[in-house]
Every structure is written in structure tokens, then in C-alpha cells.
Amino acid sequence: MTTDTVQDLETALDTRFPDVVDRGATGAIVRSPGRVNLIGEHTDYNEGLVMPAAIDREIRVAWVPTDDRRVEIELLATGERAGFDLDAIRPAGGAWIDYVAGVAWALSVAGVETHGFRAVLASDLPAGAGLSSSAALELAAAWALSNGRPSMPPMDLARLAQRAENEYVGVRCGLMDQFSVVHGIAGSALRLDCRSLDWRPVRLPAGLALVVCHSGARHSLAGSAYNDRRADCERAVAQIADREGDAIRSLRDVDDAMLERNRDRLDDTAYRRARHIVDENARVMATEHAFETDDLNAIGRLFAASHASLRDLYEVSSDALDSLVEIASGVDGVVAARLTGAGFAGCTVNLVHPWAVAAFRAAVEREHPRRTGLTPLVLEVEATDGVGLATGQPNGAEPDR
Numbered sequence: 001m002t003t004d005t006v007q008d009l010e011t012a013l014d015t016r017f018p019d020v021v022d023r024g025a026t027g028a029i030v031r032s033p034g035r036v037n038l039i040g041e042h043t044d045y046n047e048g049l050v051m052p053a054a055i056d057r058e059i060r061v062a063w064v065p066t067d068d069r070r071v072e073i074e075l076l077a078t079g080e081r082a083g084f085d086l087d088a089i090r091p092a093g094g095a096w097i098d099y100v101a102g103v104a105w106a107l108s109v110a111g112v113e114t115h116g117f118r119a120v121l122a123s124d125l126p127a128g129a130g131l132s133s134s135a136a137l138e139l140a141a142a143w144a145l146s147n148g149r150p151s152m153p154p155m156d157l158a159r160l161a162q163r164a165e166n167e168y169v170g171v172r173c174g175l176m177d178q179f180s181v182v183h184g185i186a187g188s189a190l191r192l193d194c195r196s197l198d199w200r201p202v203r204l205p206a207g208l209a210l211v212v213c214h215s216g217a218r219h220s221l222a223g224s225a226y227n228d229r230r231a232d233c234e235r236a237v238a239q240i241a242d243r244e245g246d247a248i249r250s251l252r253d254v255d256d257a258m259l260e261r262n263r264d265r266l267d268d269t270a271y272r273r274a275r276h277i278v279d280e281n282a283r284v285m286a287t288e289h290a291f292e293t294d295d296l297n298a299i300g301r302l303f304a305a306s307h308a309s310l311r312d313l314y315e316v317s318s319d320a321l322d323s324l325v326e327i328a329s330g331v332d333g334v335v336a337a338r339l340t341g342a343g344f345a346g347c348t349v350n351l352v353h354p355w356a357v358a359a360f361r362a363a364v365e366r367e368h369p370r371r372t373g374l375t376p377l378v379l380e381v382e383a384t385d386g387v388g389l390a391t392g393q394p395n396g397a398e399p400d401r
């Protein structure tokens, strides 16, 4: 974030909440990035493997603490203001402030002290685009509510934000998004094992640009389709455990051979969901190796296979996402393309030779509206550090690795 942006936010806070600011309490500015998942889709809630990266599109919240137990935030883009009382948190109402109230609720359940605050929020991270604007907001909220870096290990903080989304907002998401926002590392993807929670940075392939294409169709995870997929996977586990025994607790415990010998016990939907998860975990491991060896052909094949599986077996793609991947496959210099995030709408992730980025952008902007009637948004992004104060140390936290 530039010094200009920091000053703009401080000025905006001063004009929007002059009474509070005048009392002289010191706040700060937190920057909280979005994420793009390179590969490993819908595997997180199946205790599998994921490989996301935090990106340099972020939410920025400038806050000043108050002692009135009241939280109020103004969105600078629209002037919309929302808030709640920390001692009277109501059930989620279907608005963006839910993510803040959810974190306040989760902090208090965990016995962590929270503070009231007034804040302004600026963002260059598209909302509802599948780039984890929700997780970015949750983590920014955790900082403002704690008036600084929350005093708990980073992984615990990620899990606390996930809990807010699971239990307060009502989306049964996995840990990937909150993990990425907390642990991001500039220049790297992060390979997380969602069972052991072991993770490590994975260098992105040398010399390739990371390009995100937003299809122009927004998505809402609060819709039932995401939770339905999770229920399909749980059913597959139950049907397999029926024969194989209780040691089978998640699809992480199921390998290729076990899945095939239990095929007759699974309904068709459960089989296809499980097939995707088993294969996708293998693709994460293969992609990690391909990144390390700069094997661009393998990366292209793995991304294509992931997209096809999400489209045909997991059924979370859409005409708009398929259109973007098809356009990408026709442009010289695009190495790999697939849908990223939950799917249904949202974005694709692409690895592109730098010399081909302009041609790729032009092809998407020309062909996508013609095919779908939607206006795409092409963003060249960089992998970046996780949530932290805009001033001071990157991450504002000791890494837990």
C-alpha cells in the first residue's frame, strides 16, 4: 500500500468519525489480502491438499478504538455504514457486516477480549468474485476488534475466522481461504495439508504471470450448492465406511483402489464427487512437483484436468467459467487455466508467459462478452504477504513455520 493510500484512509476516518478521532485514541490500518487457489479445489473440507496464494488485491480497514462496545464501519466506495453492539450480537442478517459480527462472536466464544471501534474500509478486491473477500474481511475485522495483532498463533486465528463463517454466517467452508489470508508469502503459493495443518511455501513457476479472469458473474457461497457438495462428500464417506470400517473418516482416507472397490455401494453423485476429490489430491502433489521443476507442460495438463473434473464430476463450473478456460486454451503463451475457488461463478486462474498477457487480455475482452453477454475483468496479480498492519512489519506477526 502506498503512503498516499495510508494518508487517504486516515483522512477519511477523520472526516467520517470526527468525534471519535478527536478523542485522541490511536488506531491503525490493516491490509488484508484476497487469495487465488492454484489447485486443490473443494479438497479442504475433505481433509485434503490445497495450494492457494494470497494476492495483492486487498481490503484495507483504518480503525480507531472506542470504549463504547460499538462497532461501526463505513464503506468508502458507497458511503454505506453498518454496525452492531459487541454485547448484543444478533443472528446473521445476510449482509457484509455479518462477517465482522461473526468474528466478534467467535473471539468472545474463545474468551478473547474485543474492543469497539469506528472504521472506514477501502478495497480493490472484487467482492463475490471467488477471491475470498469474505475471509479478507474476517481477518481485517479480527485485527480491528483486537486493536492490533490478535494475540494467538496464526493458524488458530485462521480457524477462528473459519468458525465465524461456519457457525455464525452459516457457510460450511473449509480452512483454505482464512489460512491463505493469514499465511500468505510474497512470491509463493502455499501447500497446506488440511488434515495435519502442515504447510509450506511453494515457489511459483519462474517467469510466469499470474492472471485472474473474473467471469462477470458473481457468486454467493451462502447459497445451498456449496453446502450440498459437502453433504455429498459426507455421504460418500458414510457409504464407504459402511464396508471399510470407521477408520474411514473423510475422503482423505480413501484411495483409488478403495474408491473403485466400493463403487457399487455409492450412489452415482457420491461416486463422482469422491472421484474428483481423490484425483484432485493427487493433482496437488503432482502440481507441486511440476512447479518445483518448472515443468510447464505438466502444469497445463494438471490445470486442464482439474477444470474438467470440477465441470463434469463435481459440477461446480458454469458456461461463463468454461468460456474463459476455452478462450485461454486458444491463446499462444497461456500455459495453464482452470476455474478457481468454489466455482458456480467467479474467476479462473491462469499462468501466462509475460509476452502473452496483452494478447490473452484482448482475447478475453473480445470473446467472452460475445459468448456469454458478460463483461469480464482481467487482473494480473502477484502472490503477496498475509494480513498485517499497513505500516510496520509485513504480516505484523511472527510466522508459525
Ligand code: GLA
Residues within 6 Å of the ligand: 037, 040, 041, 042, 043, 044, 045, 173, 174, 175, 176, 177, 341, 342, 343
Ligand atoms: C470456497 C471455500 C473454501 C474452499 C473453496 C473450494 O472458497 O471458502 O473453503 O472449499 O471454496 O476449493
